[in-house]
Amino acid sequence: MTVLPYKDRELGKKEQVAYMFNNISKRYDFLNHFLSLGIDIYWRKQAIKLLKPKKPQVILDIATGTGDFAIAAMKLNPEKIIGVDISEGMLEVGRKKMKKLELDSTIDLQLGDSEKLLFEDNKFDAVIVSFGVRNFADLKKGLSDMWRVLKPGGTAVILEFSKPKSFPFKQIYNFYFKYILPIIGRLISKDQAAYTYLPESVKAFPEGDDFLNIFKSVGFKDSQCKPLTFGISSIYIGQK
Numbered sequence: 251m252t253v254l255p256y257k258d259r260e261l262g263k264k265e266q267v268a269y270m271f272n273n274i275s276k277r278y279d280f281l282n283h284f285l286s287l288g289i290d291i292y293w294r295k296q297a298i299k300l301l302k303p304k305k306p307q308v309i310l311d312i313a314t315g316t317g318d319f320a321i322a323a324m325k326l327n328p329e330k331i332i333g334v335d336i337s338e339g340m341l342e343v344g345r346k347k348m349k350k351l352e353l354d355s356t357i358d359l360q361l362g363d364s365e366k367l368l369f370e371d372n373k374f375d376a377v378i379v380s381f382g383v384r385n386f387a388d389l390k391k392g393l394s395d396m397w398r399v400l401k402p403g404g405t406a407v408i409l410e411f412s413k414p415k416s417f418p419f420k421q422i423y424n425f426y427f428k429y430i431l432p433i434i435g436r437l438i439s440k441d442q443a444a445y446t447y448l449p450e451s452v453k454a455f456p457e458g459d460d461f462l463n464i465f466k467s468v469g470f471k472d473s474q475c476k477p478l479t480f481g482i483s484s485i486y487i488g489q490k
């Protein structure tokens with residue numbers, strides 16, 4: 251079943267997700283770090299570390315949002331990072347950030363849809379996505395296009411929420427995600443749905459082996475899942 255942010259609206263998932271992120275874009279960075287107690291920064295760093303041996307020069311960051319994963323990828327000293335997102339609001343916040351950090355000559359943020367990437371086949375050394383794939387309207391199509399634009403031998407790194415399985419982390423996480431996070435998120439973002447959609451979309455997302463099966467089915471090889479912080483999030487890595 252498709253999880254939608256605004257259940258009473260006629261729009262499809264992609265339009266609703268773009269609307270939602272436009273709506274929360276100004277408060278997104280603050281809420282991200284506040285609600286995760288800053289752990290999201292550590293998760294992005296861990297995911298980027300996996301690309302170090304590959305020394306990728308041209309990187310595509312899909313669902314880049316305000317560009318935090320692209321900024322983390324600067325540790326790899328790439329020539330170019332292109333970030334794409336369907337939310338112009340998120341990109342606008344990101345572009346201001348890149349200017350301020352003087353990264354705008356290396357990191358280029360563009361409007362773009364993961365399911366219809368406007369790049370030729372075999373272009374990128376690495377394709378990265380953090381907390382994006384869960385929001386795709388068509389996950390398989392998004393992963394297929396990611397594979398298409400990756401060079402043979404290139405690497406895809408995907409960071410996404412998952413669910414802790416063991417006591418007491420599972421119970422603490424469920425309570426926080428279900429009761430605390432939606433209230434704080436709603437109060438600060440002023441969006442009625444975004445932080446209720448977050449736990450619902452995580453719950454519905456095919457994680458672990460279920461994700462790896464879809465990942466492999468579009469062509470990725472040597473794929474692996476690496477859980478982080480009691481399984482609250484996971485890194486998926488695969489090669490073309």
Ligand SMILES: C[S@@+](CC[C@H](N)C(=O)[O-])C[C@H]1O[C@@H](n2cnc3c(N)ncnc32)[C@H](O)[C@@H]1O
Binds near residue numbers: 268271317362379385
């Ligand atoms: C939770 S944010 C993650 C942003 C950033 N990667 C980060 O780690 O903070 C998810 C982003 O995915 C974008 N998104 C959702 N579906 C997309 C699609 N089909 N193509 C491109 N971007 C998409 C949203 O607009 C949003 O900016």
